[in-house]
Amino acid sequence: MTRKVILLLSALVSIVSVSQAQFCGTIPMTDKIIKEHPEYADQIKAYQNKLENDITAQLKKMDLGKLERTTSASDTIVTVPVVVHVINDYGTEDNVSDNKIFAMLQNLNDFYQLRNDTSGGNTIGAFKPYVGKINFQFKLATKDPGGNPTKGITRRYSYLTYGGDDQAKFDDWNPRSYLNIWTEAFINQNTEGATGGTIVAYAYLPPTGAAIPFIDGVICNAQFLTLTGDGDGATIPHEVGHYFNLYHTFGQTNNPGSVCGDDLVDDTPPTKGELGGCPAYTDTACATGYYKLYPSATPGVDSLVDYPDTANVQNIMNYASCKTMFTKGQAARMRSTINSDVAGRDSLTTVFNLTRTGANAPTPDLPPVADFSIQYNNTTFAHSQKTQDVPHFLCENKNFRFVNQSWNDTVTGANWTFSNGATTPTSTSLTTVVNSFSQPGWVSVSLTATSNAGSNTITRDSAVYVADPTGTNPDGYYEEFAPSGDLSHWPTFNYFNNDFKWSYSTNTGFYDKNCVVYNGYDFRTYPDIYVGTPLGDFDDLFSPAFDLTSLASNNNANLNYMYAGVSRTGSSVAMNDTMEVDYSTDCGQDWTTMAKLYQKQIANNGSLGIPYQPLYQGEWSLQSITIPSAAKTSSTFFRFRYKPGNFSNNFYLDRFNISADPAGVNTILPGDKGIVVAPNPTNGNSYVIVKGENNVTAQVNVTDITGKLIYKTQQLLSGTTRIEIPSSALTAKGMYMVQVITPEQTHTEKLVAY
Numbered sequence: 171m172t173r174k175v176i177l178l179l180s181a182l183v184s185i186v187s188v189s190q191a192q193f194c195g196t197i198p199m200t201d202k203i204i205k206e207h208p209e210y211a212d213q214i215k216a217y218q219n220k221l222e223n224d225i226t227a228q229l230k231k232m233d234l235g236k237l238e239r240t241t242s243a244s245d246t247i248v249t250v251p252v253v254v255h256v257i258n259d260y261g262t263e264d265n266v267s268d269n270k271i272f273a274m275l276q277n278l279n280d281f282y283q284l285r286n287d288t289s290g291g292n293t294i295g296a297f298k299p300y301v302g303k304i305n306f307q308f309k310l311a312t313k314d315p316g317g318n319p320t321k322g323i324t325r326r327y328s329y330l331t332y333g334g335d336d337q338a339k340f341d342d343w344n345p346r347s348y349l350n351i352w353t354e355a356f357i358n359q360n361t362e363g364a365t366g367g368t369i370v371a372y373a374y375l376p377p378t379g380a381a382i383p384f385i386d387g388v389i390c391n392a393q394f395l396t397l398t399g400d401g402d403g404a405t406i407p408h409e410v411g412h413y414f415n416l417y418h419t420f421g422q423t424n425n426p427g428s429v430c431g432d433d434l435v436d437d438t439p440p441t442k443g444e445l446g447g448c449p450a451y452t453d454t455a456c457a458t459g460y461y462k463l464y465p466s467a468t469p470g471v472d473s474l475v476d477y478p479d480t481a482n483v484q485n486i487m488n489y490a491s492c493k494t495m496f497t498k499g500q501a502a503r504m505r506s507t508i509n510s511d512v513a514g515r516d517s518l519t520t521v522f523n524l525t526r527t528g529a530n531a532p533t534p535d536l537p538p539v540a541d542f543s544i545q546y547n548n549t550t551f552a553h554s555q556k557t558q559d560v561p562h563f564l565c566e567n568k569n570f571r572f573v574n575q576s577w578n579d580t581v582t583g584a585n586w587t588f589s590n591g592a593t594t595p596t597s598t599s600l601t602t603v604v605n606s607f608s609q610p611g612w613v614s615v616s617l618t619a620t621s622n623a624g625s626n627t628i629t630r631d632s633a634v635y636v637a638d639p640t641g642t643n644p645d646g647y648y649e650e651f652a653p654s655g656d657l658s659h660w661p662t663f664n665y666f667n668n669d670f671k672w673s674y675s676t677n678t679g680f681y682d683k684n685c686v687v688y689n690g691y692d693f694r695t696y697p698d699i700y701v702g703t704p705l706g707d708f709d710d711l712f713s714p715a716f717d718l719t720s721l722a723s724n725n726n727a728n729l730n731y732m733y734a735g736v737s738r739t740g741s742s743v744a745m746n747d748t749m750e751v752d753y754s755t756d757c758g759q760d761w762t763t764m765a766k767l768y769q770k771q772i773a774n775n776g777s778l779g780i781p782y783q784p785l786y787q788g789e790w791s792l793q794s795i796t797i798p799s800a801a802k803t804s805s806t807f808f809r810f811r812y813k814p815g816n817f818s819n820n821f822y823l824d825r826f827n828i829s830a831d832p833a834g835v836n837t838i839l840p841g842d843k844g845i846v847v848a849p850n851p852t853n854g855n856s857y858v859i860v861k862g863e864n865n866v867t868a869q870v871n872v873t874d875i876t877g878k879l880i881y882k883t884q885q886l887l888s889g890t891t892r893i894e895i896p897s898s899a900l901t902a903k904g905m906y907m908v909q910v911i912t913p914e915q916t917h918t919e920k921l922v923a924y
Contacts, residue, residue: 192394192405192446194489195357195372196412197424199335203378203385210381217377217512221415222434224510229502247283248508248519251311251527255324255352256392257331257338259557260543260575264331264355264392268577271323274395274406275308281407281486282306287494294451296478300437302501306508308349308410312528315343319534325577327541329557329666329706333358336385337703345379346514347523349413350387351406357391370394373409379513384700386513388413404486404493411487411496414504414515419443419481419488426489430456433487437499441481441488448492453481537624538579540617544634547571547604557665563712563809565639565757566610572603572633576619576626583620589613590636610638612661635661639757641717641805644828646889649713651675651824652684659714660686669693670704670814672711678783680732680790680824686711690747690818691738691781704814705746711810712758716828718802724830727797729764729808732825734784734791737773739817746815747772753801753808761809765795772821782819790824797828831859831892845910851922852900858893858910871909872899872921880906887912895921 204211252275258265280286284303287293293301310322330338331354338354357369371390379386388409396403418424420443421431430440439457461476486493487500496504508515517523524530544562547569564570574584586597591608607613615633618625638659649656651674664671672688679685692704721727729751737745748768752761774791775782784790812821831848844861858870865886870893872881881899885891900906900923910917 192489193369193424194408194412194418195369195424196374196409197418197422198369199372200374200378203336203374203382207382210378213381214377217380218375221376221507221510221512224512225415225503225506228506228509247305247307249524249529250306250308250508250518251322251348251524251529252308253311253314253320253322253324253343253348253350255326255339255341255350257326257328257334257340257352257354259327259329259331259355260545260573261331261355261556264353265325265575266353266392266395268321268323270395271310275310277396277403278308278406278410281404281496282308282410286403292492292494293484296451296480297482297484297495297497300477300482300497300499302496302498304496304501304504306504309529310533311343311348312531312534313526315347317526319528319536321533321536321578323578325539325541327666329708330702331355332556332706334703334706335389337701337705339385339387339389339701342384342387342701345383345386346517347527349410349518352387352389353392353395354389355392357389371405371409373412375412376415376507376510376513376515379413382700383513384697407486408493411500411504415507416487416496416500416503419485435497435499435503436462436475437477437497438482438485438487439477439480441483443488444481444483444490446489446491448490449483451480451483453483454479455481457481535623536578537626538576538581538619538621540619540626540628541575541577542615542617542628543573543575545571545573558708558811561758562633562663562665563635563637563661563710563758563807565637565805566608567606568757568759569604569606570613570634572605572615574599574601574617574619576617579621579623581619581621583618583625585618585620587616589615607636610636611658612636632661635663635712637712637715637758637807639715639805641715641803643720644716644718645720647716647827649826650679650682650684651686651826652682655684656714661712662686663710663712665709666707668702668704668707670707670818671709672810672812675783675822678785678822680787685822685824687823688749688812688814688821690812690814691820692818693781703816704818705816708811708813711812711823713808713826715805715807717804718797718806718828719804721797721828721830722799722802726830727802728794728829728831729797730792730794730825730827730829731823732790733772733793733821733823734775734789735773735821736775736778736782736819737817738777738779738819740777742769744815744817745769745773745777747818747821748813748815749821750811750813751795751808752811753797753806755801755803755806757805758807762798762800764798764801767793773819778819784822790822831857845915845917845919847895847908847919847921850919851924852897853924854897856895856897856900856921858895858908859890860887860893860910860912861890863887863891863912863914864889866913868893869911870895871911873907873909874902875905875907 254271256266282304314320324341326340335358339352342350373388394405417433419433419438420426420441426443426445439460441456458479463474483490484492484494486496544560584600586603588595588605590613592605594605597603612632613634614631616629618627662672675685675687739745750763751765752763754761775789846859860868867884868887869884873879885893903924906921908919908921
């Protein structure tokens with residue numbers, strides 16, 4: 171219905187600083203969806219046209235000219251089944267308590283049944299005649315989609331609590347049967363329309379929900395679930411307004427304070443909107459002279475309603491921080507929306523659906539769901555600590571802290587059991603167990619949580635890893651990641667139990683068919699592509715301890731490995747995988763980054779749209795990382811932390827070794843026996859490295875490009891032997907030929923001096 175505005179202009183709208191503002195993300199997120207999925211644009215528009223036609227048809231049945239004299243659009247209370255999904259990383263910010271969810275639901279019902287401002291005392295006089303009572307009641311479901319009993323709350327442990335947004339919408343229940351509400355630690359701020367502010371929540375309007383049902387519902391920053399930053403408690407009521415097809419009072423934008431806007435509701439006068447704060451209620455910049463003429467079937471009795479000439483600042487769909495009310499027109503629009511089949515809103519409140527979801531049934535008494543987390547062992551620990559900062563890998567006799575995270579009921583009893591020579595092999599602590607272990611290897615932890623309704627047990631056979639601190643001599647150590655090798659001392663962690671992880675391959679390798687691979691290829695297809703992106707994940711590969719004290723005075727000491735990888739995009743900007751190589755000298759309690767690797771340091775073979783596996787040795791490249799002096803201790807561990815991106819593929823790593831030679835030359839020596847000249851090219855000394863021959867003499871001849879012998883030496887070989895070619899022999903820049911003769915082989919290689 172088109173609004174007729176007689177007079178615009180006048181006063182400026184007062185707004186608070188944008189840097190202090192809390193934004194709703196509905197409009198920018200909808201724009202983002204259409205930008206990323208333009209194939210849905212026409213479909214969303216068609217659903218919007220249908221919904222507006224449905225609303226118009228139903229509004230015609232009402233006497234809108236008398237709306238201001240009614241209690242609401244309808245006095246019939248309708249019930250909406252709700253499920254709340256908590257996406258968490260075991261932090262206090264994101265692991266929302268049941269009581270907070272109950273408070274959110276009570277608050278939502280108060281707003282929609284006009285219990286938040288029962289006397290109207292907090293609403294300014296001009297709008298008291300237009301206060302609307304929606305008469306929706308929201309109840310947690312007591313049956314899940316499979317008909318199983320539930321309390322209407324699910325919990326999912328995921329890195330995507332940190333700004334995963336739509337990709338964090340795990341475990342969605344049929345949106346035609348339930349209003350899905352998700353919570354996460356924070357909303358991603360890389361969204362147009364929230365510059366300088368904070369997006370606290372967003373929802374999708376029914377047309378978008380109809381086109382893409384997998385994202386339909388409300389998602390909220392956990393700390394704003396019951397209160398906004400300004401304390402008016404309207405975050406979820408505001409987003410549920412969008413869910414039932416209300417726009418912002420300042421129009422279909424996310425930019426209040428700019429231009430006069432229209433929300434398609436007659437009794438919310440035109441406004442530029444407010445961005446936080448609670449400005450004076452005399453804002454007439456857009457509303458002076460505003461009225462509506464409603465035609466009647468009876469000639470001569472048309473209704474003219476002279477609406478207030480000031481902005482409805484206190485409206486829940488505004489951005490001011492003193493929100494108290496919906497209007498009767500908004501009530502009528504929402505009641506009409508819930509009777510439309512767009513996005514299945516009309517199916518939510520049917521008798522059949524209320525029975526199927528158990529929305530009107532009492533909350534069942536259910537046993538707990540056992541769960542626990544690993545945390546830092548200190549008394550000042552803040553649960554906001556992310557999993558990526560918590561040690562799951564420590565040495566023998568170092569303390570791990572296990573925290574009971576069981577949910578779904580009040581836990582009255584707990585029984586813990588621990589393997590690996592735990593100092594406390596069993597415990598009945600309801601909260602926390604601090605434990606150390608005398609036996610290296612994976613630790614199995616079992617927790618049984620008990621309540622009045624029963625018990626539940628969780629067992630993790632690889633909960634934490636206990637490392638042997640005894641340092642291995644790196645001289646001659648090569649890790650080829652063969653099953654018959656040292657794999658038990660190279661633990662891998664897939665913290666979030668998904669498909670993106672380190673694993674050992676027996677299908678490919680640099681010299682043989684063995685290596686370690688980060689499985690980064692995203693196999694998700696429609697509709698799974700809408701949830702669970704690898705972006706934000708991290709997974710760790712740990713080494714055994716090494717004794718590096720013999721390298722303390724060697725500036726050439728390097729950590730070396732061969733690698734092969736590709737990306738699924740040819741754009742170097744879009745290729746956002748990273749890998750960190752870290753070291754620890756205190757048995758895994760603290761880690762220092764030696765190198766951060768990007769782009770070609772990971773995807774050395776370009777891009778490929780199918781799962782990658784190297785097929786020949788030429789696809790492998792050498793990576794050599796200088797080991798800092800602080801890492802050269804008698805017990806040093808290394809960690810490879812892979813962080814996949816939007817276009818990950820598989821990354822392969824092989825032939826780990828630590829070398830005193832420059833540029834990782836030992837790594838590329840072929841097989842058990844081999845010869846290499848490095849560094850090459852050189853601007854100083856160079857070396858002939860001979861591997862695999864003992865108690866025999868090697869002769870080295872260096873000639874210039876004319877064939878003239880310029881340097882000659884020989885040396886007894888023992889294991890891997892370095893034979894120096896001094897810079898004093900390479901008197902001119904250019905190319906030289908280096909010939910190495912042993913009883914078993916003759917090898918000639920070019921050497922470039924610069």
